Amino acid sequence: MSTARRLPPAAQALIAGDRRTLARLITGAENDDPGSREVLRAIYPRTGRAWLIGFAGPLGVGKSSLINELIAHLRSLRKNVAVVAVDPSSPFSGGSVLGDRIRLDRSPDDPGVFIRSMASRGHAGGLARATREVTRLLEAAGFDIVLVETVGSGQVDVEIREVATTSVVVLVPHLGDEVQTLKAGLFEIADVFCVNKAELPGADRARRDLSELAGLGSVDPDWTVPVVATSTVTHAGVSELWQAIEAHEHYLDSSGKRVERERGRLTREILALTEGRFAADLSSDPSLARRVEPVLAHKQDPETAARRWWLERRKGRA
């Protein structure tokens, strides 16, 4: 089926900017609905150029307030902006509480802003999977700036890099124990550091410490991670933060790193999708129950059971 020939009506409505269609397709993508799948396939050629700005960092650093400030700033620059707030902490409910924290200080009718909260289904890689499809729908709907917020646990923070073109790591003065965390993980995902709550004492010190740390080298040796101080109380630094993000996005283009990073991400996406097909096939294999019994009786260990199953499948069909 050629995707170039004719777009499904829902894809046409999406591209025309219909917000209700957008909302419906996002829900459909979350539920793995065939209609949304078809639209995602059809719009894929129109995607891939959006700036996906991820925000990582510990709870309580004020990510939501900062994103609110950033939305206001982007609107003052007449840019459209979408926000995806991912809450990985509620695997059972399927719901999300995080989105409620993004306060709509502007008219809810402003068509230049779209905010969506979602759960990441409690899986590792769930953030990437959920966000990837939603950002593609948003891009087709005309949003070429998407801010992705997540509640920070170590695992999810690392995942943000799998999704974002620019990862902003948000911290606050008096890092204390956080410096430990930083060294362990956050430091390795940052394209931009943001010291939020810069109105608090110790902000200058934190900024200097981070600049020193950033000077020691980042994941990308050709990019020096900038450190920006922001305050949602004094409204300072928000335009500087946006400039730092823009600088990184322009660097991705000029250095060729955008394509390089995207190749890595798409490789992992295709691998995960193909593995998913294998996993589904395996779960429905009628020999499964029979294979578990000797392991349950502790006559055969799980590794041996898995190795034999794999070899039999290799010999036979997939």
Place this chain on the structure above:
Amino acid sequence: MSTARRLPPAAQALIAGDRRTLARLITGAENDDPGSREVLRAIYPRTGRAWLIGFAGPLGVGKSSLINELIAHLRSLRKNVAVVAVDPSSPFSGGSVLGDRIRLDRSPDDPGVFIRSMASRGHAGGLARATREVTRLLEAAGFDIVLVETVGSGQVDVEIREVATTSVVVLVPHLGDEVQTLKAGLFEIADVFCVNKAELPGADRARRDLSELAGLGSVDPDWTVPVVATSTVTHAGVSELWQAIEAHEHYLDSSGKRVERERGRLTREILALTEGRFAADLSSDPSLARRVEPVLAHKQDPETAARRWWLERRKGRA
């Protein structure tokens, strides 16, 4: 290869109780070392009867202190006990900080206590994978009670049920927002509720609230989740906590639920191991790079690339 015939020397030393061999094999299992693999295969027939007690709950509820009290209590009953402290928050370092919080208030030479901290490799399912193998080594070494502690993020808390025979959910008085979390997830994994810091005001109320919640039904409709109040300040409730854990373990045996739960866990373990073999094979498929390019050029969407790859492999070999 028959596992019954002759045990590898390392397995013999392990079973004889050599602690240095135990420590070395655990490190080997973490690093996927072939020597440890061989031992795990050989000892598997001797495992499967240990009590694996998992502790879940938010940060700051005092899980480490509680586990310390429990170790002392178990030693007073002349029981051997091993502790595995899993820290899922440091995917990069590969190290672990959590184990340091288990204070050795007793002689470090006491052979009836073994404490090990480990990272969960930052993967979902990482807790299960890491803990499963270590607990088997511990059981072969003579520890039939293993306490598993983890830093609580929603995802990891759910995983504890995949590992533990009894899951203890630890909370503190004045739950507030935690009740929300509870309803979302923790409630569905608890075999035993523990209100720790019972010396604080509000403990009775919290206990009543939880009992009421527990009365509404648990994951297992035949088991009423007991609520125990403990204090590591007044040392109250620790023996009651252990009695509640024992009662649940005995219930697992008398009801047949131990085998039922274990069948589910082993089914998922065998599936995951077989999927892992497929994933490794897929990553080294020479056609991978060629398949990514049309997706990178946005001429083909990732789902279509994955579907075609899967169909081609099904037709050919695995």
